[in-house]
Amino acid sequence: MWRLHQFTLCPFSRAVRFGLLEKGVVFELVDCLPWERGETLTRLNPAAQTPVLENGSLVLADSTTILEYFDETVEKAPLVGAGAAERAEARRVAQWFREKFYAEVTAPLMRERMWKRLVVRDMPDGRVIREAARACEAHLQYAETLLMERRWLAGPTFGLADIHAAAQLSVADYLAGVDWAGHGQVKQWYQALKSRPAFRVILGERMEGIRPPAHYDDPDF
Numbered sequence: 001m002w003r004l005h006q007f008t009l010c011p012f013s014r015a016v017r018f019g020l021l022e023k024g025v026v027f028e029l030v031d032c033l034p035w036e037r038g039e040t041l042t043r044l045n046p047a048a049q050t051p052v053l054e055n056g057s058l059v060l061a062d063s064t065t066i067l068e069y070f071d072e073t074v075e076k077a078p079l080v081g082a083g084a085a086e087r088a089e090a091r092r093v094a095q096w097f098r099e100k101f102y103a104e105v106t107a108p109l110m111r112e113r114m115w116k117r118l119v120v121r122d123m124p125d126g127r128v129i130r131e132a133a134r135a136c137e138a139h140l141q142y143a144e145t146l147l148m149e150r151r152w153l154a155g156p157t158f159g160l161a162d163i164h165a166a167a168q169l170s171v172a173d174y175l176a177g178v179d180w181a182g183h184g185q186v187k188q189w190y191q192a193l194k195s196r197p198a199f200r201v202i203l204g205e206r207m208e209g210i211r212p213p214a215h216y217d218d219p220d221f
Contacts, residue, residue: 002027005041005052007034008207009114009174012063012098013051015167019067021198022163025072027053035119049077063167064098067160079159090154093146093161097139101168102137109177118209132177139168140183147185166193168205174212187221194219 004020004027006013021104022025032041037048053060060066081087107139109132111123135145143165146153155159169190172178180187193215195200203217215221 001071002055003030003178004028004052005030005044005054007031007048008205009110009171009210010050011102011171012049014170014202015063015098015164016051016053016066017202018163018167018198019079019160020070020199022079022196023070024079026071036116041076057073063164064094066155067163073162079163081155081157081159081212086155090160093166096142096169097161097165101139101141101165105132105139105172108132108169109175109187110147113175113177114210115185118207129177132172136172136178140178140180141188143189144183144185149191152189162189164211166199170199173216174207175210176213177195188204191219191221 001026002014002020006017006029008031017029030040031218032038032050034041034048041050041052042048044054044059048060049061051061051063051066053066060069067079074105079090108128112132113140116122116124143153150156152158152162153165163208169178180190192197194203206212
């Protein structure tokens with residue numbers, strides 16, 4: 001049986017869980033905190049980063065690697081698009097959120113509102129939080145432009161880009177870092193995601209010591 005090593009507010013773990021649930025893959029959760037560099041996590045992935053998925057001798061690390069592995073091996077709910085152009089766009093938009101949004105929004109918020117609170121017991125830096133909020137606004141505006149022309153972020157069907165974007169946005173939203181006002185297209189898209197059973201499982205979980213905003217798992221905001 002597959003075992004997924006993850007922690008609740010890891011956006012990359014969330015992306016993998018979302019994709020696996022959509023594809024109907026059965027797996028067991030193993031919660032861990034990467035900063036503790038536990039023996040098992042470090043043995044499976046010397047980088048001591050989540051997510052890591054294992055099944056016997058097969059070990060997969062990195063959210064993109066894991067999701068593409070299952071897109072190649074499980075026919076149900078294809079995630080990367082029907083043709084070469086759609087697949088290229090899906091990967092481009094997924095990378096935007098996985099790397100750029102994470103670096104500018106999710107990572108700073110996790111550092112200031114999760115790491116400092118739970119690990120080092122320090123006060124958050126308001127300047128960093130404000131910069132993350134400005135960056136988030138710019139990313140939401142970009143998503144708006146995409147969704148004005150498409151049903152989903154990368155094209156006509158739900159897929160990889162939506163999964164990575166939802167994973168990053170959900171962590172930022174959990175940490176009260178997303179202002180949804182004025183972003184009707186993005187809200188409509190995110191409402192559709194909130195209603196998907198696979199995503200609702202993830203939104204129902206909580207990180208001990210941190211409460212999300214009241215709207216966090218409400219499909220109607």
